[in-house]
Amino acid sequence: MLHPSPMEKKMEAHAVSVFYGQTQALYDISLTIPARHVTALIGPSGCGKSTFLRCLNRMNDVVEGCVVRGSILLDGQNIYAPSVDTVMLRARVGMVFQKPNPFPKSIFDNVAYGPRIHGMAKTKAELEEIVVESLKKAGLWQEVKDRLHTEGTSLSGGQQQRLCIARSIAISPEVILMDEPCSALDPIATAKIEELIDDLKANYTIIIVTHSMQQAARVSQTTAFFHLGKMIEVGPTDVLFTNPKNERTQGYITGRFG
Amino acid sequence: MIDHKNRSFYRRHWRDRVFRRVAVGCVGFAVLALLTLLTSIISQGWGAFVSYSVEIQAQDIPPNLPSSDRAAVVAIITSFLQTPVASKQDVIRLFSADAGSQLVAWLKQPQGPLRLTLSDDADMVLKHSYQDSPLKAEQRKILNDLKTLGVVRRNVHFTFFTAGDSREPELVGIYSALMGSLLTLATAFVMAFPIGVMTAIYLTEYAKPSAWRTWVEININNLAAVPSIVFGLLGLSLFIQFLGWPRSTPLVGGAVLALIILPTLVIATTAALKSVPTSIRMAALAMGASKTQMVFHHVVPYSIPGIMTGSILSMAHILGETAPLLLIGMVAFIVDVPGGITEAATTLPVQIFLWSESPERAFAEKTAGAILVLLVFLLIMNALAIILRHRHQKTWS
Ligand SMILES: Nc1ncnc2c1ncn2[C@@H]1O[C@H](COP(=O)(O)OP(=O)(O)O)[C@@H](O)[C@H]1O
Ligand SMILES: [Mg+2]
Numbered sequence: 146m147l148h149p150s151p152m153e154k155k156m157e158a159h160a161v162s163v164f165y166g167q168t169q170a171l172y173d174i175s176l177t178i179p180a181r182h183v184t185a186l187i188g189p190s191g192c193g194k195s196t197f198l199r200c201l202n203r204m205n206d207v208v209e210g211c212v213v214r215g216s217i218l219l220d221g222q223n224i225y226a227p228s229v230d231t232v233m234l235r236a237r238v239g240m241v242f243q244k245p246n247p248f249p250k251s252i253f254d255n256v257a258y259g260p261r262i263h264g265m266a267k268t269k270a271e272l273e274e275i276v277v278e279s280l281k282k283a284g285l286w287q288e289v290k291d292r293l294h295t296e297g298t299s300l301s302g303g304q305q306q307r308l309c310i311a312r313s314i315a316i317s318p319e320v321i322l323m324d325e326p327c328s329a330l331d332p333i334a335t336a337k338i339e340e341l342i343d344d345l346k347a348n349y350t351i352i353i354v355t356h357s358m359q360q361a362a363r364v365s366q367t368t369a370f371f372h373l374g375k376m377i378e379v380g381p382t383d384v385l386f387t388n389p390k391n392e393r394t395q396g397y398i399t400g401r402f403g
Numbered sequence: 404m405i406d407h408k409n410r411s412f413y414r415r416h417w418r419d420r421v422f423r424r425v426a427v428g429c430v431g432f433a434v435l436a437l438l439t440l441l442t443s444i445i446s447q448g449w450g451a452f453v454s455y456s457v458e459i460q461a462q463d464i465p466p467n468l469p470s471s472d473r474a475a476v477v478a479i480i481t482s483f484l485q486t487p488v489a490s491k492q493d494v495i496r497l498f499s500a501d502a503g504s505q506l507v508a509w510l511k512q513p514q515g516p517l518r519l520t521l522s523d524d525a526d527m528v529l530k531h532s533y534q535d536s537p538l539k540a541e542q543r544k545i546l547n548d549l550k551t552l553g554v555v556r557r558n559v560h561f562t563f564f565t566a567g568d569s570r571e572p573e574l575v576g577i578y579s580a581l582m583g584s585l586l587t588l589a590t591a592f593v594m595a596f597p598i599g600v601m602t603a604i605y606l607t608e609y610a611k612p613s614a615w616r617t618w619v620e621i622n623i624n625n626l627a628a629v630p631s632i633v634f635g636l637l638g639l640s641l642f643i644q645f646l647g648w649p650r651s652t653p654l655v656g657g658a659v660l661a662l663i664i665l666p667t668l669v670i671a672t673t674a675a676l677k678s679v680p681t682s683i684r685m686a687a688l689a690m691g692a693s694k695t696q697m698v699f700h701h702v703v704p705y706s707i708p709g710i711m712t713g714s715i716l717s718m719a720h721i722l723g724e725t726a727p728l729l730l731i732g733m734v735a736f737i738v739d740v741p742g743g744i745t746e747a748a749t750t751l752p753v754q755i756f757l758w759s760e761s762p763e764r765a766f767a768e769k770t771a772g773a774i775l776v777l778l779v780f781l782l783i784m785n786a787l788a789i790i791l792r793h794r795h796q797k798t799w800s
Binding site: 316 | 680687688689693696701798
């Protein structure tokens with residue numbers, strides 16, 4: 146029942162190659178991202194996980210000298226088509242970064258920023274409702290409800306990361322990209338975020354980059370293994386970890402390199 | 404082996420001690436130089452803020468004064484002293500040129516005692532008891548008699564803050580120059596701030612790296628190193644000779660000073676913008692903000708403390724600027740407060756320069772006093788910049 150078939154496809158990458166100037170960082174990646182699912186990207190550092198993730202919301206556009214080839218579909222539409230506006234795309238595909246990066250504004254303004262620029266709330270009450278809802282979904286409401294107007298940067302690292310998640314949820318994205326969201330956090334904060342990811346997958350499609358195989362095993366249903374810019378293997382998480390087909394995958398998950 | 408190690412150990416310690424002593428010596432020298440400067444200026448300049456005058460009570464003023472105000476002053480003093488004086492000139496020269504009008508004003512509205520300001524020479528003798536004063540022996544005697552009778556008073560010299568320039572040192576003030584400085588600085592700020600900030604925003608946030616951008620940046624950095632007098636020459640030929648703007652005015656002075664601070668302002672703003680971390684920019688873009696939204700909702704607002712600090716420091720820089728203003732003719736003798744930026748004006752440092760060239764001894768203390776005021780303003784501005792920087796230091800998570 147974990148993988149009801151046929152799975153609804155949320156995003157599809159077709160033969161994606163990425164170049165940073167002269168050097169190629171990704172080679173012909175083709176990957177299907179199922180909807181309302183957690184897909185984990187694992188692999189040794191420098192193998193191109195972040196690069197691939199940034200292709201999915203076109204954040205690579207702002208990287209100087211970065212060229213993306215191939216196509217990526219969101220609900221069947223190529224996000225690299227000339228008609229696609231990155232502003233609209235990023236409103237649908239949110240992103241949470243490795244290091245928590247709240248704006249140096251109040252907690253409220255951090256979460257309200259997205260709805261404000263996308264004109265999602267007509268009244269103040271509507272905006273407040275979105276902010277409260279998002280903070281609740283991100284599991285932060287109880288901790289911050291009495292200090293919505295203190296600086297977001299005054300929170301602890303784990304709270305800041307959940308604030309960043311609340312901030313991206315606030316614009317009701319369909320997909321949330323997370324690039325090693327727990328690597329700067331302690332184990333307790335990590336457990337909270339993992340729990341949160343598990344809750345969020347009911348409504349959102351989540352793609353998470355992680356360097357921790359335990360984390361991939363705990364939170365994801367599908368895992369893709371990257372190595373030296375190539376996608377080596379992809380499959381249901383439990384299968385990939387217990388019964389990898391490729392020997393490089395096996396080498397990585399058994400800790401022979403990494 | 405051990406001996407060798409020991410020797411290097413001692414040598415290291417010895418070096419450490421020497422370095423420390425040299426460093427402490429340098430700091431001590433710097434502090435000493437600063438203290439010497441301050442004590443010298445204060446000891447010379449305190450006199451600018453106090454003045455001596457003669458106060459005669461109403462009942463001591465004889466009736467039937469002569470119609471000429473100066474003669475009336477002499478009559479009042481001689482009747483008060485109750486001793487005949489050899490020369491009326493000796494008496495009147497003890498008082499400021501303003502004494503006559505002070506009497507006239509008092510006669511119109513006799514409230515409290517009549518206060519007559521002493522001349523600069525008398526004032527200096529009372530402050531410093533000079534032996535080589537231009538005062539004659541008879542004048543000194545009169546002054547002494549007045550002092551013994553207890554009518555010579557020391558007051559805070561408010562005139563120094565309320566008057567403009569004058570030929571008489573006891574009547575000069577910094578007010579006109581201060582207002583001139585204010586108008587000139589405001590003009591410079593209004594001209595330079597928008598251009599400087601927009602340039603910096605464009606160069607750091609929008610311009611793609613290119614040979615052209617590098618060229619512009621190098622030239623801006625070079626401009627910051629150009630001596631200010633060169634900008635004065637440029638202002639003279641561009642604003643006055645070519646554009647025909649009125650010389651000696653805050654308009655031209657402000658334009659020249661704007662040119663001087665423009666590169667500094669661009670550099671300070673650029674530094675402030677660049678200090679906003681990439682992670683914040685990425686966060687904004689990933690939220691679906693456009694480039695311009697990212698810049699104007701995040702990068703610029705978070706840079707405002709840095710931009711303000713840079714602006715205040717550049718204002719402090721041009722507050723003391725003198726040479727370029729001399730070139731565009733702001734050396735005029737300005738008595739009145741300038742009514743606008745197109746009227747002739749002078750600025751505080753130029754006023755200081757003018758007074759420093761005056762031969763009268765009393766102008767020395769006015770010069771030092773004005774320098775003190777200038778230093779106080781600079782100190783306030785620098786303190787403001789430091790406070791701003793500390794109070795609004797952003798923590799980026
Ligand atoms: N902005 C960039 N410019 C040039 N090369 C980059 C850039 N970002 C990443 N790379 C290169 O691309 C490769 C993949 O990097 P990345 O996607 O960050 O790997 P991962 O996230 O798996 O650790 C690395 O070799 C890295 O050096
Ligand atoms: Mg990475």
